[in-house]
Amino acid sequence: MNCPSCKKEVAADSYFCLWCSRFLPAPEIGIKAGLFSRWVAWVIDPLLAFLLWGVAVTVLASFAPELGALGAIVFPLGYSLWFLVLFGEGLTPGKKLLGLQVVHHQTGEIPGFITMFLREIVGRFLSGLFFGLGYFWAIIDKNAQAWHDKLAGTVVVKTGKNRLAATFLVMAVAVPAVCGIGVVLSTTFREGSFPSSGSSQGTVPSTSPFSTHRKDDQINNGSQSSRSTRSSQPLSTSDGGGTSSRAQTSSRVGSRPMDRERRYAAEKGQPVEEIPGEAVAIREQTRADFSKEQPTPIRTEDQWANRRGQAIELSLRWLASHQNPEGYWDADGFSAMCPSGDRCDGPAGRVKIDEEGVDRQNAGKNADSGITALALLAFLGGGYTHEEGMYADQIDRSLSWMIRQQRSNGDLGGQATHFERMYCHAIATYALAAAVSIAHDPASQGRLLEPLRRAVAYSLDNQNPDGGWRYTSGQSSDMSVFGWQLIALRCAEVAGVSISDSAKAKMVQFLKDRSLGQNRGLAGYRLVGGQPQPESESMTAAAFFGKQMLGITRENPSCTEASNYLVQRLPRPSRHNLYYWYFGTLAMNQYGGDQWRQWNEALHDAIIPAQRQTGHAAGSWDPLPPWGEYGGRIFSTAESTLCLEVSNQYLPVYKVGRN
Numbered sequence: 001m002n003c004p005s006c007k008k009e010v011a012a013d014s015y016f017c018l019w020c021s022r023f024l025p026a027p028e029i030g031i032k033a034g035l036f037s038r039w040v041a042w043v044i045d046p047l048l049a050f051l052l053w054g055v056a057v058t059v060l061a062s063f064a065p066e067l068g069a070l071g072a073i074v075f076p077l078g079y080s081l082w083f084l085v086l087f088g089e090g091l092t093p094g095k096k097l098l099g100l101q102v103v104h105h106q107t108g109e110i111p112g113f114i115t116m117f118l119r120e121i122v123g124r125f126l127s128g129l130f131f132g133l134g135y136f137w138a139i140i141d142k143n144a145q146a147w148h149d150k151l152a153g154t155v156v157v158k159t160g161k162n163r164l165a166a167t168f169l170v171m172a173v174a175v176p177a178v179c180g181i182g183v184v185l186s187t188t189f190r191e192g193s194f195p196s197s198g199s200s201q202g203t204v205p206s207t208s209p210f211s212t213h214r215k216d217d218q219i220n221n222g223s224q225s226s227r228s229t230r231s232s233q234p235l236s237t238s239d240g241g242g243t244s245s246r247a248q249t250s251s252r253v254g255s256r257p258m259d260r261e262r263r264y265a266a267e268k269g270q271p272v273e274e275i276p277g278e279a280v281a282i283r284e285q286t287r288a289d290f291s292k293e294q295p296t297p298i299r300t301e302d303q304w305a306n307r308r309g310q311a312i313e314l315s316l317r318w319l320a321s322h323q324n325p326e327g328y329w330d331a332d333g334f335s336a337m338c339p340s341g342d343r344c345d346g347p348a349g350r351v352k353i354d355e356e357g358v359d360r361q362n363a364g365k366n367a368d369s370g371i372t373a374l375a376l377l378a379f380l381g382g383g384y385t386h387e388e389g390m391y392a393d394q395i396d397r398s399l400s401w402m403i404r405q406q407r408s409n410g411d412l413g414g415q416a417t418h419f420e421r422m423y424c425h426a427i428a429t430y431a432l433a434a435a436v437s438i439a440h441d442p443a444s445q446g447r448l449l450e451p452l453r454r455a456v457a458y459s460l461d462n463q464n465p466d467g468g469w470r471y472t473s474g475q476s477s478d479m480s481v482f483g484w485q486l487i488a489l490r491c492a493e494v495a496g497v498s499i500s501d502s503a504k505a506k507m508v509q510f511l512k513d514r515s516l517g518q519n520r521g522l523a524g525y526r527l528v529g530g531q532p533q534p535e536s537e538s539m540t541a542a543a544f545f546g547k548q549m550l551g552i553t554r555e556n557p558s559c560t561e562a563s564n565y566l567v568q569r570l571p572r573p574s575r576h577n578l579y580y581w582y583f584g585t586l587a588m589n590q591y592g593g594d595q596w597r598q599w600n601e602a603l604h605d606a607i608i609p610a611q612r613q614t615g616h617a618a619g620s621w622d623p624l625p626p627w628g629e630y631g632g633r634i635f636s637t638a639e640s641t642l643c644l645e646v647s648n649q650y651l652p653v654y655k656v657g658r659n
Helices: 035-063 066-085 093-098 113-127 129-140 148-151 163-192 257-267 278-290 302-321 368-381 394-404 421-437 445-459 478-496 501-514 537-549 556-566 580-593 593-610 630-650 652-658
Strands: 098-106 154-158
Touching: 035 093, 035 098, 093 098, 098 113, 113 129, 113 652, 129 278, 129 421, 154 368, 278 501, 302 368, 302 593, 368 394, 368 421, 368 445, 368 630, 394 421, 394 445, 421 445, 421 478, 421 652, 445 478, 478 501, 478 537, 478 580, 478 652, 501 537, 537 556, 537 580, 580 593, 580 630, 593 630
Parallel strands: none
Antiparallel strands: 098 154
């Protein structure tokens, strides 16, 4: 036969012309592949991997997110294995689809795995140097060899039918169809697992255990005691959505926590106590709120309210995934629950010396009891209980851990140190009382009430003569610790634990003594040299809510001054302060009206967009100053969630001061 290029005679079985150094079109091997088809095959390799990976992950994730995550890891391994198999045949996925073959440039034989590895890995790296000069070299080379071909001694030839058009046609139909099936399956699965339910808003009786201090002049000097009491009609708590939907929880299979508590009560011989007065009314109303399903009214703000609900559920999912198996949340070690390579940052206790030069001893690092209590409150505030539902196990384990680590004197502070100990105890007492107050099964009292009584006794034993609390007993009290202690004691009273009149009177007196402003509606942090520090937004919010818990009327000038002060300092991302935002939300929700609407809208705009949406941290909030560096990511996430949950009114203490 003759060479088609130089016309010289060559051997019939030759693949290479010795006269002009060109390849011959051997019938069983094929002719040289064009540069365009080779470049298309090079593009197809990563594109095909990406498309198939996306389809696989979408379909698997439609059944369960865990399967999607598993597919994201396993599929690349399988594709890589297929790639290696084709390597041994002198192919890549793109070349196989276009009917191309890599052969030895002299013998026409299929190269081995080592040659293909040298060509595809080492050679392509060299070809990519100098802006891909090695690839463009094939344009000027007489045998259309790129640098990686020359390194491996190979050439690409056509061996079969081009399947590119048919492949893309199939993928154009199959990929959208598979993705559509995945979306349908995902929607069906989620709707089946999380059926929506309506929500309710109940009214609360106007009677108050604090009625002996209900007159305005008991709290504010110079106030008019003759003002009429508030109407029995509750203030509007609508935040725009009016009501909020809560995922309807399903009963747990097998032994439920309430069954364990019945057995516990029977074994211990502990009676179920009757809770009189306002506590019964509030608890019964709350239980009705949990169980009744009411139609959700059509409102223009429904979409906005749904954003809040989605943010809460995403947050609770993140919190549940970072709970220690023993039941607590580790303030500075929660990242141990994260997968390797995608750990959440933001441990607690990152401040040694604060901006004023005070040694804070890395406060928050050992605050597991307080952080656990905040996380527990986030679940309870979302409408979940330890008795039933999708988070019953998480809540039940956290309650068990809190009870186990309580000291004999009632202290729930755990391993917390000087600066955070009294905070942790107060917040843990608050969480324990909240769990009791929303329990459906009276047998739960046998397990939770006695630890709650001891915790309340510890708080009252450490109440200072001035009526408040600070880091340790005997110090001049501050409004910050006082705010948490008051809400804990008020919630405990709703749960059925009595608080002495003398303790209440001292709390009222503390608020009177620390009130500032023209109408005594403002408050500062503490006394310095016997004089109160200037008013601040955080302390004003804590004092405002405290007065509401003690029965002050909405029409009191003190409330007007406080609400105007807060509404002029609405939540803003540039002024991040979760302590202020939580107590401000509690107070403004109690106050109601247009000012509550302004506050709540600003709060949502400040909190919801800041929630993490990607990675393992999705659902959490970054631990921003001033308090995130102390409390860490668990604190920031739980506290942000609590702020969003206030308008849901699931915790009975949120309703106490509404009349």
